[in-house]
Amino acid sequence: MANETTRSEFIDKTVQIKRCAAVVKGGRRFSFAAMVVVGDGKGRVGWGYAKANEVPPSVEKAQKQAARTMVSVPLSEGTIPHMVRAQFGSADVMLMPAGPGTGVIAGAAVRAVCEAAGISNIITKSFGTGNQVTVVKAAIKALGLLRTSQDIERLRGVSLT
Numbered sequence: 001m002a003n004e005t006t007r008s009e010f011i012d013k014t015v016q017i018k019r020c021a022a023v024v025k026g027g028r029r030f031s032f033a034a035m036v037v038v039g040d041g042k043g044r045v046g047w048g049y050a051k052a053n054e055v056p057p058s059v060e061k062a063q064k065q066a067a068r069t070m071v072s073v074p075l076s077e078g079t080i081p082h083m084v085r086a087q088f089g090s091a092d093v094m095l096m097p098a099g100p101g102t103g104v105i106a107g108a109a110v111r112a113v114c115e116a117a118g119i120s121n122i123i124t125k126s127f128g129t130g131n132q133v134t135v136v137k138a139a140i141k142a143l144g145l146l147r148t149s150q151d152i153e154r155l156r157g158v159s160l161t
């Protein structure tokens with residue numbers, strides 16, 4: 001269900017839309033939950049999860065939430081600087097840098113995150129659950145753990161070259 005729209009400077013990808021039902025006296029009342037990934041294509045990405053009585057308002061609410069929760073991702077030549085692995089709940093995501101021309105080798109949820117962040121060459125593997133919501137959260141957590149060599153030099157107080 002990867003729906004993509006470009007709004008101003010952001011890339012929006014709808015990862016999942018779920019229909020929820022609440023049983024009330026008169027029958028069932030339906031609502032919709034949307035999972036959206038938003039990025040600028042230049043190293044910033046965020047996720048949003050929102051519910052509403054109709055699909056368009058739930059997607060809009062999720063987009064606003066995603067724009068507020070963006071994290072910065074250090075990119076080096078269209079890929080990530082080093083391998084990283086992160087868990088969120090039972091979702092476990094591993095991200096590995098790839099050479100030019102490889103493309104984005106990933107499932108639907110992690111692909112949405114990588115493309116929104118502007119990563120063009122990466123190899124990924126998802127372990128554990130198939131729940132797209134937790135896989136997206138694990139992927140963004142992994143991207144938040146990335147550090148450049150300049151960051152490591154500054155933190156350690158040494159020169160790596």
